[in-house]
Amino acid sequence: MAKNAFGDAPWWASAVFYQIYPRSFADGNGDGTGDLVGVRERLDHLVELGIDAIWLSPFYRSPMADGGYDIADPCDVDPLFGTLADFDAMLAAAHERGIRVTVDIVPNHFSDQHPWFQAVLAGGKDAPERSRFVIRPGRGADGELPPNNWPSVFGGPAWHRLPDGDWYLHLFAPEQPDVNWLDPAVPAEFERIMRFWLDRGVDGFRVDVAHSMAKPDGLPDLDLDVLADVGTNMPTAADLRWDRDGVHDYHRLFRRVLDSYPGDRMAVGEAWVADPARLAAYVRPDELNLTFNFALVEAQWGAKSFRDAIDRSLASLADVGAPCTWVLSNHDVDRAATRYGGGPQGVARHRAAMLVELALPGAAFLYNGDELGLENVELPDDALQDPTWERSGHTERGRDGERVPLPWSGDVAPYGWTSGERTWLPMPDGWGPVAVAAQERDPASTLHVVRTAVRLRREVADLTAGEFAWVDAPEDCLSFRRGDVTVLLNTGGVPVPLPTGEIVHASAPVTGELPPDTAVWVR
Structure with a gap:
């Protein structure tokens, strides 16, 4: 078994993962869209940065x-992202550098362009592929009403009518039949999909919407x-669309496949559920290895909110012996700097x-741009591409603001991100000081703060293996x-005394007292 440096736990139990949203990380061919060549370069x-593994968001045909x-x-x-040969080259280059690679698997839905669904459209009610989707007759005298009242996460009803008169379920966009x-x-x-990528050498999967695959019997109204x-995608136990008990049988299948390969292959589930005990069920010994814990994403800025989130998370996962995961941002939520007030x-x-996240026990997930302290970008209406914008009737702006390409160098857009002139989402003016090259030159930058924290997490054993205590x-x-090592976070408005000892690291300069909005590690 491949172990980490801190004992018998598998590598993923305390790894620092880095999420790459491929369209936005780096453009290797100058066409204005990020790609696998850009990732490799x-x-x-x-x-x-010192991370252990990449989580690569979808790059599949779509x-x-x-x-x-x-x-x-x-x-x-x-083709937007390259070829299978480009993927293999990127994977090999990452492995040569000691970086593991995990990829998305999306088990709730396919595209309506998938061959199975195209066969349904072509064959109608006689198509054998029909039973592979959630298709039901409509209500009303002529079946003109959806089978139930479920809403889509992206706005509007979760049903779309087929040419033959029946309806198919899409918990997300109409182009995504469940x-x-x-x-x-x-x-x-x-299982075939998993084995295809595991055979190529990937180290694991992030399971998209891991709480969604099992539907309630009879599909009753909500x-x-x-x-x-x-809202339509946040956890509540009364929402019948999510977190049905039957989903766990499917995660046991995923685990059996992973365990049939060497090298501690793993899966982490994206499960938005109503309470920590429900979350813990996803990481029982025969299910997923990890599950995302969104408690810190949902926590408001403040010591009490953070402590409550940490307490709930640690207590629930301790019951099943699974490591926690910690995340502050991803491609689906506003960036943390924006949520915490911006500027x-x-x-x-x-x-x-x-600094709090990287000192907590378990695995940590960073989103590309976290290391730069990026904020959301307020994009013009005509640049928005997230389906939420159209499906909500232009009332919800969607997730494009956290998906703007990363600035690498220079003082004007596109900041070294592409050799071309355009970017798939527009980059803002004024990002020169937060570009990677500029932060490289500034030892007080967010980039250096995060690099140092990740390095110390690896070097100071107690930050990974030490017992946790308030x-x-x-x-x-x-x-x-x-x-x-003592971690102290000041969320108040006045400086506070520092703990006694040697300052190992701080999120901002510290002299004598800990300023507001600052964290410190003291040994």
């Missing part, structure tokens, strides 16, 4: 109705009042939160100990 940035999560061929690379996991062809196909306060204060809080802290502060 920028791997040394990740070596310098019409791109939902940023690549509408997959037409899950065993091929979309597959029916009760049909044996579906689990068999996803009490829409339960969504009033949480210099938001960036300062983001840096402090990163420590009394001043008002509006949070403090915990990992072995002989």
Whole structure:
């Protein structure tokens, strides 16, 4: 078994993962869209950052109705991103640098351009592929009404009518028909997909919408009042569309496939569920290895909110003996610096939160641009591409603001991101100071703060293997100990005394006292 440097735990139990959104990381051929060549060419940035593994968001053949999560061929690379040979070269280059590579698997739906669904459209009610999707007759005198009242995550109803008069379910966009996991062809196909990428050498998977594949018997109507306060994609136990008990059988299949390969192959699930106990079920010993824990994403800036999120997470996963995961941003949520108020204060809080995240027990996930302290970009209406924008009738702007390409060098767009002139989403003015090259030259930059934190996490054993314990802290502060390292976060408005000891690292300059919106590691 491949182990990490801190004992018998498998590598993924305390790894630092780095999410790459391929369209936005780096453009290797100058066409304005990020690609696999760009990823390979920028791997040394990740070596310098010190991460252990990449999570690569979808690069598969797709019409791109939902940023690549509408997959037409899950065993091929979309020409937008390159070729299978480009993927193999990127994977080999990452492995040569000691970086593992995990990729997305999307088991809830395919693209409507997938051969199975195209066969349904061509063959109508006689198509054998029909049972592989969730298709039902409509309600009303002529079946003109959807089978139930479920809403789509992206707005509007979750049903679309077929030419033959029946309706198919799409919990996301109409271009993403849900597959029916009760049909044996579906689990068999996803085992084939997993083995295709595992045979090529990937180290694991991120399971998209891992709480969605099992549908309730009879597909009953949903009490829409339960969504009033949480929206169509946030966890509530009363939302019948998500987190049905049957989903765990499918994750056991994933685990059996992973365990049939050498090298501690792994899977982490994206499960938005109602409470920590439900989340823990996804990482029971025979299910997924890790599951995303969005408690810190949902936490408001403040010591109490952070502590409650950490407490709930640690307690629930301890019951099943699974490591926690920690994440502050990803391609689906506003960047942390924006959520924490934006501007210099938001960036300062983001840096402090990163030091908290990287000192907590378990695995940590960074999103590309976290190391630069990037904020969301307010894009013009005509640049928006997220399906939420159209499906909501232009009332919800969607997720494009956190998907803008990364600035690498220079003072004007496209900041070294492409050799061409255009970028798939426009880059803002004024990003020169946050570009990688500029932050490289500034030892006080966010990039250096994060690099140092990741390096120390590897070098100071207590930051990975030390026991976790809360420590009394001043008002509006949070403090915990990992072995002989004390972490202190000041979310209040006034400086507070520092713990006694040697300052190992801080999110901002510290002299005598810990300033507001700052975190410190003390040994």
